[in-house]
Amino acid sequence: MEIIFIVIIVFWIIGRFADSSESNNSYNNSSTSYPSNPTLSIRKSQDERDGRWYVVKLRGFFPFKVDGSYSFVYSLLDTTDGDDNAHPVFTFVPQLQEDNNMAFQFVNEGVYIPAYGGWEDYTQAFQIPVDLLSLAKKGKRRLTLVLRIYPQYVNTFDINFGFGGESAIFHLTKDFMFDYQNPGYEEISENKENIVKYSIELAISMANIDGNYDNQEKEIIKEWITQNSKTFNEDLKEWQHDSESIKIFEEAYENALQEIVNHNLPISEILNNLKQIADTKSKHDAIDLCYKVLAADGNMDREESNLIKFIADELEIQQEELLAMQDQYIISMSISEKSHTEEDINSILGINNEMSRGEKIHKLKEDFSKWNSRLNVVSSQEEKDNAQAMIDLISKELTKLR
Numbered sequence: 001m002e003i004i005f006i007v008i009i010v011f012w013i014i015g016r017f018a019d020s021s022e023s024n025n026s027y028n029n030s031s032t033s034y035p036s037n038p039t040l041s042i043r044k045s046q047d048e049r050d051g052r053w054y055v056v057k058l059r060g061f062f063p064f065k066v067d068g069s070y071s072f073v074y075s076l077l078d079t080t081d082g083d084d085n086a087h088p089v090f091t092f093v094p095q096l097q098e099d100n101n102m103a104f105q106f107v108n109e110g111v112y113i114p115a116y117g118g119w120e121d122y123t124q125a126f127q128i129p130v131d132l133l134s135l136a137k138k139g140k141r142r143l144t145l146v147l148r149i150y151p152q153y154v155n156t157f158d159i160n161f162g163f164g165g166e167s168a169i170f171h172l173t174k175d176f177m178f179d180y181q182n183p184g185y186e187e188i189s190e191n192k193e194n195i196v197k198y199s200i201e202l203a204i205s206m207a208n209i210d211g212n213y214d215n216q217e218k219e220i221i222k223e224w225i226t227q228n229s230k231t232f233n234e235d236l237k238e239w240q241h242d243s244e245s246i247k248i249f250e251e252a253y254e255n256a257l258q259e260i261v262n263h264n265l266p267i268s269e270i271l272n273n274l275k276q277i278a279d280t281k282s283k284h285d286a287i288d289l290c291y292k293v294l295a296a297d298g299n300m301d302r303e304e305s306n307l308i309k310f311i312a313d314e315l316e317i318q319q320e321e322l323l324a325m326q327d328q329y330i331i332s333m334s335i336s337e338k339s340h341t342e343e344d345i346n347s348i349l350g351i352n353n354e355m356s357r358g359e360k361i362h363k364l365k366e367d368f369s370k371w372n373s374r375l376n377v378v379s380s381q382e383e384k385d386n387a388q389a390m391i392d393l394i395s396k397e398l399t400k401l402r
Contacts, residue, residue, distance in 0.1 A: 036060045040174035041122050042145060054128040054176065056145065061118030062170060069152040070169075072108040074126065075162040078136050079144045079175065087136035088161040089143065090185065092281040096132070103161040104133060110152055130178055134281045137184035140177060147172040182279035189231070191277040193245075196228050197252040198274040199286040202311060204256045205265050206290045209304055213260070216296040224289050225249045267307075271314040283315040284325075291325055305347035323350065327370075348390075349397060361401050368394045 038060035045053040056074070076089035090102045098105045106126055128145075135141055148168035150157060158167045165171065188195065200221060207217040229245040259265045274286065290311060294304050312322045346352060349367070351360045371390045 036120075038062060038118060038170075038172055040125075040145060040147065040172055042128075042174055042176040045127065052130050054130055054178075056125045056128060057122040058125045058147075059119045059122045061116055062113055062149075063116065064113055064169075065115055067112070067114045067117075069110050069112050071150045071152055071154065071157075072111055072125070073148045073150060073157050073159065073165075073168070074106040074108075075146045075148070075159060075165075076104040076128070076133070077144045077146065077162045078141055080137070080140075080142045083144075086144070086163075087186075088163075090134040090281070091129075091132050092134070092284050093129070093132050096129070098159060098161070099156075101161060102134075105159065105162075107157075131280060133180075134182075134279060135178075135180045135184050136186045138180055138182060138187060141180050142175055143178050145174045145176070147174075183277065185279070185281075188277075188279055188282065193248055193252075195274065195278050195282050196225070196249050197256075198270050198278075199228075199282070199289055200225070200249070200253050201256045201259070201265055201270045202267065202274070202286055203289045203293050204253075204260055205267055205270070206304070206307060207293045207296075208260050209307060214296070217293050220292050220296055221253065221289070222250075224292070225253060228285075267311070268314075271311060275315060278315075283317060284321070287312055287315065287317055287322070288325060302347045326350075345393060345397070349393060351397070357401055361398065364394050364398050364401070368398070 036059070038058065041057040041059075043055050043057075045055050047053070078087040078089055081087070088103045091097060091104045092102065096104055096106055106128075108126065135143075146162065146165070147170075148157070148159065148165040149170040150168050154167070157165070159165045183191070203221050203224070204213070207213045207221070226241075226246065229242050229249060231240060231242045231245065256265065274283070278286070287308070290308060294308065308326075309322070349364065351363060355363070368391060371387050371394065374387050375384060375391075
């Protein structure tokens, strides 16, 4: 399931990297002038239709004496307080994380470079989705992009939370300024208890929407509490469990359960409180938890779908991100084993009566291609069956519309 999560949740992001010239593995070693040393360029994208992005470009020629294939590994550090007091930069997007933690990392593997090859002109390498980053503090921050190059045969990079990389055969850095408008993770630590409390309340409200809060849903929320009891140790550069946090969060859980019994968990109030103190990552974590709870019973009806959409709208989650998260959990639902009303099917397919016939057909055709391609990606037979069930639902709906 973890592999599916990595593939699906950033499905809408991948297109932003697809046009990267570096990803085409196209290097040359011809130049009409003396070869220049590699340099990085970072500029803010003018296209903000789906969030803010910084475009990273690369030019120059590398001092490699033989032809070879390499992995380009990009990390980010917050160096506002100086290089000696650098902080990790985190992201909630799994495809853009290091293997064992949430620190930002983008890897382009299998890049072929001929001897002394490179680019004469600036060529796009990738784009940084700055709205999906979590920095140490709010305000104007100096970020350092670190490029490390490894031979392709190196499968594990000696990078931890953006630091290290001594075994890389080439290093390159570039600073840029960014105005971070969310509370930083060091500042959030002061509000973490309340952020987790409100997230738990939302999840319990989601679980109780059908009047039945079952054991599966309880286990999901309790596991989430355990994961969110970790605190980042700056000295050790690692996440550690905090027993005091677990105690506080479990108490918040018990209190929320009692509030549900007393019919005293107003979702609008919870969302308003959460918006005041949560950063982008915390908002996504809350939505992700709600989806996990929703998927626990293997079903998603119209009422649940509408509640998720309401929560996402209130937390200002972009529609593309919400759909990517929904797809992740749809693939874990036993769709074919459930009976669905027409309204439930519309919720699962993401169509409604406000859409024209042409709009519905266009969306369903796109979704048919998307789910058909995922049949080749999913690992378990159960997930393959669920993906096939989605294809069948889409096909039936397209037949009705034609």
